[in-house]
Amino acid sequence: MTRREPFGIVAVFATPGALESAARQLRALGFDSVEACTPYPVEDVGRSLHPGRNVLLPLLVMAAAVVGLAWGYFVQYWDAALDYPIDVGGRPYHSWPAFAVTTVETAALFAVAAAFFGLLASCRLPRLYHPIFEAAGFERASRDRFVLSVAAKDPGFEPNLIRRVLQRHGAERVEEVAGWR
Amino acid sequence: MTVAADPMVPPGNPPVVRPGLGLTSLSVEISSRVLSPRAPGWWWIGFGAGLALLLVLAVAVAWLFVNGIGVWGVNIPVAWGLAIAEYVWWIALASGGTIVSALFYLTRSPWRAATNRIAESMLLCAAASAGILPILHLGRPGLFYWLFVYPNTMDLWPQARSPLWWDFIALFCYILMSLMFYYVGLLPDLATVRDLATTRGKQVFYAVLALGWRGSARDWRNHKTVYAIMAAVMTPMVVSVHSIVGLDFAGGLTLGWHSTQFPPYFFFGAVISGTALVIVLTIFVRWGYGLYDLITGYHLNALGKVMLVGSLLLAYAYIWEAWGPFYGGDAAERTEFIDRISGFTAWQYWATIILDVAVPQLLWLPAVRASPTALASIAAGVMVGMWLERFVLVVASLHRNYMPAEWGDYVPTIWDWGIFAGSIGLFLTLFLLLLRFLPAVSLAEMRELIDKAAE
Numbered sequence: 001m002t003r004r005e006p007f008g009i010v011a012v013f014a015t016p017g018a019l020e021s022a023a024r025q026l027r028a029l030g031f032d033s034v035e036a037c038t039p040y041p042v043e044d045v046g047r048s049l050h051p052g053r054n055v056l057l058p059l060l061v062m063a064a065a066v067v068g069l070a071w072g073y074f075v076q077y078w079d080a081a082l083d084y085p086i087d088v089g090g091r092p093y094h095s096w097p098a099f100a101v102t103t104v105e106t107a108a109l110f111a112v113a114a115a116f117f118g119l120l121a122s123c124r125l126p127r128l129y130h131p132i133f134e135a136a137g138f139e140r141a142s143r144d145r146f147v148l149s150v151a152a153k154d155p156g157f158e159p160n161l162i163r164r165v166l167q168r169h170g171a172e173r174v175e176e177v178a179g180w181r
Numbered sequence: 182m183t184v185a186a187d188p189m190v191p192p193g194n195p196p197v198v199r200p201g202l203g204l205t206s207l208s209v210e211i212s213s214r215v216l217s218p219r220a221p222g223w224w225w226i227g228f229g230a231g232l233a234l235l236l237v238l239a240v241a242v243a244w245l246f247v248n249g250i251g252v253w254g255v256n257i258p259v260a261w262g263l264a265i266a267e268y269v270w271w272i273a274l275a276s277g278g279t280i281v282s283a284l285f286y287l288t289r290s291p292w293r294a295a296t297n298r299i300a301e302s303m304l305l306c307a308a309a310s311a312g313i314l315p316i317l318h319l320g321r322p323g324l325f326y327w328l329f330v331y332p333n334t335m336d337l338w339p340q341a342r343s344p345l346w347w348d349f350i351a352l353f354c355y356i357l358m359s360l361m362f363y364y365v366g367l368l369p370d371l372a373t374v375r376d377l378a379t380t381r382g383k384q385v386f387y388a389v390l391a392l393g394w395r396g397s398a399r400d401w402r403n404h405k406t407v408y409a410i411m412a413a414v415m416t417p418m419v420v421s422v423h424s425i426v427g428l429d430f431a432g433g434l435t436l437g438w439h440s441t442q443f444p445p446y447f448f449f450g451a452v453i454s455g456t457a458l459v460i461v462l463t464i465f466v467r468w469g470y471g472l473y474d475l476i477t478g479y480h481l482n483a484l485g486k487v488m489l490v491g492s493l494l495l496a497y498a499y500i501w502e503a504w505g506p507f508y509g510g511d512a513a514e515r516t517e518f519i520d521r522i523s524g525f526t527a528w529q530y531w532a533t534i535i536l537d538v539a540v541p542q543l544l545w546l547p548a549v550r551a552s553p554t555a556l557a558s559i560a561a562g563v564m565v566g567m568w569l570e571r572f573v574l575v576v577a578s579l580h581r582n583y584m585p586a587e588w589g590d591y592v593p594t595i596w597d598w599g600i601f602a603g604s605i606g607l608f609l610t611l612f613l614l615l616l617r618f619l620p621a622v623s624l625a626e627m628r629e630l631i632d633k634a635a636e
Binding site for chain 1: 203204205207208209330336337338339340341342346347350351354355357358361362364365369372373375376377388389392393394395396397398399400401402403404405406407410411414415417418421425428624625626628629632
């Protein structure tokens with residue numbers, strides 16, 4: 001295993017409001033690697049840290065649905081019209097209305113699967129270890145505390161300035177965290 | 182500090198969350214049920230009953246596999262018996278889980294947050310119970326995999342024009358989709374349990390399940406996007422799944438089945454019976470875990486209204502079912518219907534009408550919707566009624582088909598009933614396991630409600 005490296009500064013707040021104002025000020029000071037970990041989605045924080053719309057995931061799901069649609073139809077066409085044609089009362093082998101139902105089901109399955117795996121990929125999960133887990137009090141970010149972090153890889157990383165900003169906004173605890181790569 | 186500011190809640194009605202509930206107490210309270218080394222007494226009683234019934238299933242299935250489906254009461258002409266009726270029944274119950282969790286997510290209903298986990302757990306367990314029944318009903322259950330589409334050395338392909346195959350694909354897709362939907366909703370809550378766990382084994386167990394969820398702002402943004410998309414896809418899918426079960430019947434040239442109203446008719450049944458099971462389980466979990474702060478009269482009131490809507494929809498379908506034979510002027514249709522309501526299946530038919538249409542009209546009264554006992558009793562009655570409806574539907578049509586020469590009765594044997602009891606055992610066992618080891622309510626969504634209430 002490689003050595004421990006500085007991860008950044010991690011602050012714990014008691015309310016989403018305090019975290020939000022601290023995050024906004026840090027962003028205004030030019031820090032890019034600011035991230036918040038909260039027990040539930042806090043809309044204002046999300047909007048100020050990650051402005052813009054989430055377009056990639058919906059597009060991925062749409063694309064998967066189209067692929068599912070095509071695949072679902074093709075399999076039935078291959079089955080009933082090409083490879084294993086059975087004459088049922090003279091009905092056409094390529095009976096598209098009968099294929100419609102399962103085509104839609106396949107498209108839905110592909111869409112939901114793309115959404116599921118897209119979520120994991122976009123959140124970089126599964127990742128059982130993350131340096132932020134080393135921060136004291138981080139375990140409460142999944143229930144009643146709001147955690148803000150500024151990564152050390154930020155080009156203008158200035159520990160003292162960041163520390164002051166975080167404390168001014170009422171952080172309960174500010175800590176420099178190092179973790180395994 | 183109360184939710185009374187919410188325009189959805191008229192003054193005087195119970196709030197969605199009791200004001201005393203905070204972020205800390207919510208997480209600790211729900212997680213402690215999961216992490217506690219000792220399960221409560223009622224859980225052991227329920228789990229014991231579930232295991233006992235599961236044993237019945239094992240014996241009944243073993244006897245079936247050894248002897249073939251001759252051990253059941255099914256024969257020509259009534260070749261579909263309890264197994265198929267119960268399959269339809271279980272699927273309808275499962276569908277209720279998606280209706281409560283996905284449909285009411287899209288409508289942004291605040292009462293959905295405390296009930297959706299129960300509804301979705303119920304969905305998965307009911308789908309498991311449903312899924313085994315058609316396989317058992319196959320004469321050669323070991324060959325059920327022939328329904329999958331895959332290149333094979335036998336050069337066999339399934340019949341893509343058959344509703345029975347559509348049904349298999351629809352159910353297969355539905356279960357997979359439901360699992361993924363469930364897991365996405367569960368992910369943040371697993372992280373909460375992971376962080377509250379104190380013993381090494383539990384920490385590792387829940388850490389692996391939570392996949393390292395941190396709840397960063399980016400994660401939440403992706404999570405919300407994906408969850409909304411999934412709910413939007415799942416909602417039409419649940420309509421389609423039970424409609425396709427209806428097509429299994431409508432596709433057959435059998436009296437009483439060959440009707441265009443079957444797909445919506447079946448879905449209406451899913452609305453009422455699925456909601457009924459959600460109501461029963463919600464009241465049960467609320468009582469068992471003492472979750473009176475999270476699941477309030479607001480939830481019961483809302484669920485009661487959904488069940489009432491289901492009952493009205495179903496009444497509409499029953500009227501058309503009776504209208505058709507008399508308007509159509511086909512003597513065979515008429516004979517079959519008159520026999521259905523006055524012959525072999527008469528008491529089951531009228532019990533269905535009473536339990537699914539007449540009694541649920543009590544839900545118009547706010548006092549009934551406010552009483553957990555009344556609500557649970559009506560819901561239990563609805564489920565019994567729906568079981569009888571499925572029985573009448575399957576049996577009555579087959580036992581009075583076109584030719585009087587092929588008329589015949591059907592009496593379930595003890596092995597039919599064994600499978601039925603066993604399917605309940607499977608449901609109960611799985612549901613109680615999920616209830617024991619996973620958070621019973623959606624913590625992340627409840628926190629949003631608490632946050633909103635505090636504003």
